[in-house]
Amino acid sequence: MTTDITTLTPDVVIVGAGPSGLSAARALAPRLGGGVLVLDRESTAGGIPRHSDHPGYGIRDMRRFMSGPAYARRLVAQAEAAGATIRTNATVTGWAGDHTIEATTPEGRIRVEARAVVLATGARERPRPARLIPGDRSRGVYTTGHLQNLVHLRHGKVGRRAVIVGAELVSWSAALTLREAGCRTVLMTTEYPRPDSYSLFSVPGRILFRTRVATRTRVTRIIGRPELEAVEVENIDTGERRVVECDTLVLTGDWIPDHELARAAGITLDPGTKGPLVDSALRTDRPGVFAVGNMLHPVDTADIAAIDGAHVARSVIAWLNGESVPAGQVRLVADAPFRWVSPEILRPGDPVPSRRRLLLWSDRYIPFPQVVLRQGGKVVARRRLWWPAAPGRVFRVPTGILSTVDPKGGTVHIGSR
């Protein structure tokens, strides 16, 4: 009967064909006889880089400096060459068993009964309602993802005068896209006391785009019916408000993982990242279900997501070979000014975290942060780092700092002095 659900039985199913999912597929496919199936809901594989049409991709994983779309194509080609099957237009809608998922495709409903599942569904930017910005329901309000889909994939039009909320990496990516679409960025706002991006970007950025960055500033109202006419912005310190005319508003950053499938499975999430809680082998707390990429650390650059993908392969193989999970664990918890740390669980005998780095998110700018680990109320490690911790981008801490952690000593708090 044509209305039957088709059942597929690969060894591993990967949900999401972004950098992390494709890299996992590439690493796993040559090592598994039963096949690796990657499902993605978009009509083209590649994830976010598909529409992030500017250079800045592939630095750490491919040792190249390439554009998003070129990077995406290369990842797809590599995964396919490795023997993975990529299926697009396949939206995974839920679970039908511990390692069985269901998806909708134009060819019908499919059920995938795998032996292991890798979740690689990425993260999105919070849109206007989630940020609770009051005012009119004006047209012309976008997230960067929406904007780039519109401009780079659909060659659509935006306005002429834009305000960008955020001054982090992705915000400059939005500014580049706006410029290509013939729209001038008249203001960038950030709630932080300084632009969050590397000064490498913001100084030439400011000159390149002739854009002012208003620090300690937030948007308090959207004005214009039906088209956007202006936004009201507030200086957080003085409470002073003013109206800035614009016909385009781009809300950047403020990431939230696409964690629906994880939550539907009852997988425990980390309250900081809001992605699945994982150990350094990238296992979630559902045996045989793994997670990689920006859903774990919203958000880092694509190369880091891709390296996660390669890193998880070893853990997936170990699971398929029936190797048991090491006993005992230490929970890592981020203390202020850090919002989250990833991974969150360390087990003796597990692989060290990907690239020997802990990833953290800081809510404050600290030029030369001293990172402090506390366990059982005592300081167990202290390390000064020569790069800043800054809001809006991942702060990397070498895993060497963990060497004095007692694997039986209970929760470790990571903070800064």
Place this chain on the structure above:
Amino acid sequence: MNTTGETAVSTTGETMGTTFDVAVIGAGIVGSAIARKLAGYELSVALLDARGDVGDGTSKANTAILHTGFDAKPGTLESRLVREGYRLLSEYAERTGIPVEHTGALLVAWTEEELDALPALKEKAERNGYDRTRIVGRDEVYRQVPHLGEGALGGLTVPDESIICTWTTNLALATEAVLRGVTLLLNRRVQSVEDRGDRTVLRTSGGEVNARWVVNAAGLGADVIDRLFGHDRFTVTPRRGELLVYDKLARPLVDKIILPVPTSQGKGVLISPTVYGNVLLGPTAEDLTDRTDTGTSEKGLEFLLDKGEKLMPDLLREEVTATYAGLRAASDHPDYLIEADAGRRYVLVGGIRSTGLTSGIAVGEHVAELIGEAGLALTPREELPEPPHMPNLGEAGLRPYQDAARIAGDPAYGRVVCFCERVTAGEIRDTFRSPIPPSGLEGLRRRTRAMNGRCQGFFCGAEVGKLMDTKGESACEQRHPSPEAQR
């Protein structure tokens, strides 16, 4: 009259040659229900609206509760029409496929004073003809809603309060009106009227419309039109209600409507599941002067967050998917104001504040009665087309993306375009082939849920926009490589 089965929807152009038997002003739920009802008689009917689409006023932005009317003011017209409307709309929903879920409601008392008010509320419900409420103690309240915030003292259950899709309700009524031969005239804002003895000329932003009888169901604009007809009976005050829509992941927290004890200020802030699988928190109640200000305000959102934190703190930990505001057509008149003026061949349908979604069909019945008594001959038509079967937007029913048989018949139902709401290309295309196609993105959203989800367009905005431009055909004609070809 149009009995050939062809439908008439006109967004521009003159209707000068025609004199309709009845022109209904306002294609919200109330006006659409009236037009549908009148088209069941041997009458030519026009349904006019100022906007480019039906259901673009208050009927699109409410709390979407199908009220039993348990807390209405006993003895009022509103009480009767809400009670009848509940029954009529429940039946109609079943026939046309409007999503409804009979979740029931729990009215929660948070203070001794509120607790003391419960017996009177129960008695009031009974005077409204509703005898199924029950007073329950604190433990039962928490058993029914474990995630409720601390401090509840007791409650009143209202097992028949239900949730419904207000968009589909409006669209179904207007669609059936059109199927019955009603001429739908969009982009016609009535600006002035002229009495020509046997007919009234309505001068609109889109040309003149002639009709023997006029029904004013203009919602927020009803008092203005009423004055054009020489009356001075009431004034509409737009009372804004702001709402927060929480993510679907919050839905397991609430499986029924949580109501506050009503005060003189109004019904208060409620928490309600939606038929789309989200959770609502709201509405506020604030009197405005601008009848078009459906924006949200800083104060309103703060007020809701504050209320929500007490009502259900766990809900506030979830993401907000949407915020919106609706304007109730509040008035200085304490009841519905529905009156026929036989001399002027005119019916006012005013003051339908906060219950019109529920009562709309009953209002339609009531207006038909009044207009008949006032002298318009009502001869039932012998044959009426079947009511439309509406696309299902509700989570309780089978949606196209889940329907293997349907996808096998047409792959467009397997092509998910809006991932968060799981709306397929097939559904988007279908709206453009329907009797009342969407006139813009907002209309498409109301008909399909596309872009209404948590990403608000991050992933799908550009694609949905393109489908809008190509009337849904672009994604459907596209050939899909077979699964083999992808290997």
